[in-house]
Amino acid sequence: MNRVKNKIAPYLLVLPGGLWLLIFFAVPMVAMLSLSLQEGDIVNGYRFTGHWQTYTEAISNYDTQIIRSLIYGAVATLILIVLAFPVAYWIAFYGGKRKATYLFLVLLPFFVSFVLRTISWRQILTDEGPLLHPLREAGLISQSFHILGTPTAVILGLVYNFLPFMVLPIYVALERIDPRVVEAARDLYANPATTFRKVIFPLALPGVFAGVLMTFVPASSDYVNSEVLGSSETTMIGQVIQAQFLENSDYPTASALSFVLMLVLLIGVFTYARILGTEDVMKVAAR
């Protein structure tokens, strides 16, 4: 009796939440694929025609924005690794009893709305703001020097908003390193640089991988930073998709673009996983 119960119990527990994920995560993906192959407009409705040309048109119209988004995402991710690794390293190895406090400080931005944080940056970076105004007054920068509206501003926003997502996984990986392994390297006369290169960094790689996954994907599909901090010169694919969906109601084009973006990101992630070794992906996935 009890054994039978134990066999159904997990399914009963999983059922409501599992169905929710199925209906509102998996099914929508199918709906989006179907919508991208439909024709029509918002007034007369849409009909499935298998019109795949929407894809070729969308790609040829917006290839600049797609490539730009991937470049911004990649540059932001590289900067994030450089900025975040030392922070994660210091907290993991020197944080002592205050580790939790430092992690909390790194997570502080999450207590402020994403939109509000980004708008706050605009306030700081604006031409009359607290950063550029004094510099211009002092004659250190020219009258025509701007940060807002440039790719620099957009990438800075992306780096800022996703930094905690890079620090945390690297920290977790470093924290798990057995101190005896590092000691063993020293005992075998490895100098600090070699110890880092041959022992610590390889062990931190799964964390870096997870961090890249958690930052590159949202950064290259983001539209808030380029909308708030950028200009028409920095338009990212996210902005195009958002506008096609919510402003122009061109659902087939918008769905097709979303699908292309998703495929590009998936291919990117899997290629990257292939290069790094699939074992790491499984470790990350299992977490």
Added chain:
Amino acid sequence: MTTTTERPPAAEVEKAARIKPKRRITGGGILHAWTWVIIAWLVLPILVMILFGFNDTPGRYNQTWVGFTFKWYGRLFEYPDLTSALVTSLVIAVVASLLSGALGTGIGYALGRYRFRGSGSLNLIMFATMSSPELIMGASLLSLFVSAGAGLGPVTITIAHVMFSISFVAVVVRARVMTLDRSIEEAAADLGASPWTTFWKVTFPIILPAVFSGVLLAFALSIDDFIVTAFTAGTTKTFPLWIWGATRVGLPPQVNVMGTLIFAVGVFFALAANIRSSSKSKRD
């Protein structure tokens, strides 16, 4: 090290102990400074937001510093549509966090306790919801709602928020269930408690803190969410959506005040939860 090996003289040990931390401090010094630079950079826009909530700006244009005032805290609810957007956000966050708390706990408990067929696919779909770009989730949900002819509003926003929060709750609860000492439950069963009683009187109180932090996490995810919400809201305005719409006409200082209050409450809850769990682990 075995006890038979020759121990170095005490003076040498002391010397080594003195040298080692010193070397660590010089190496760690730069890293320590770097960590603080990054933290300062992370906190800077938050401070700007808080500061401009005290700015004595004449109207809706809150870009340059004029003077210090407390008046916006007194006139917090001056914009009815801003207030109602905040209320909408709060209501959605409460409903979505409770719902995803219940659904996520079910999944997390099952994954932590039982081995069953389909758990692999379940893990995969959870991983997918946690790592998919918000833009794609929002776009696909909108596609579903458009195809189904469903009207967009608070209900569709809540559905979306529950969807992306379930997995986070499940992960938190699963971690707690996995470390749970099963002998306590067996003891309850030995003392004649039915599985039902055992669950509610023994197991549930133990996993409750994890459920609670899962619900808090879901609440934070929901109240902060912008991208998925933008796609599923229709004409409904949540707090972040209202801010987004108002940026072109200027953000009144009340937005900064509300942002500051949400920040303060969030930090307070996080600290309270942290202190509670650390004092508890000391008692254990």
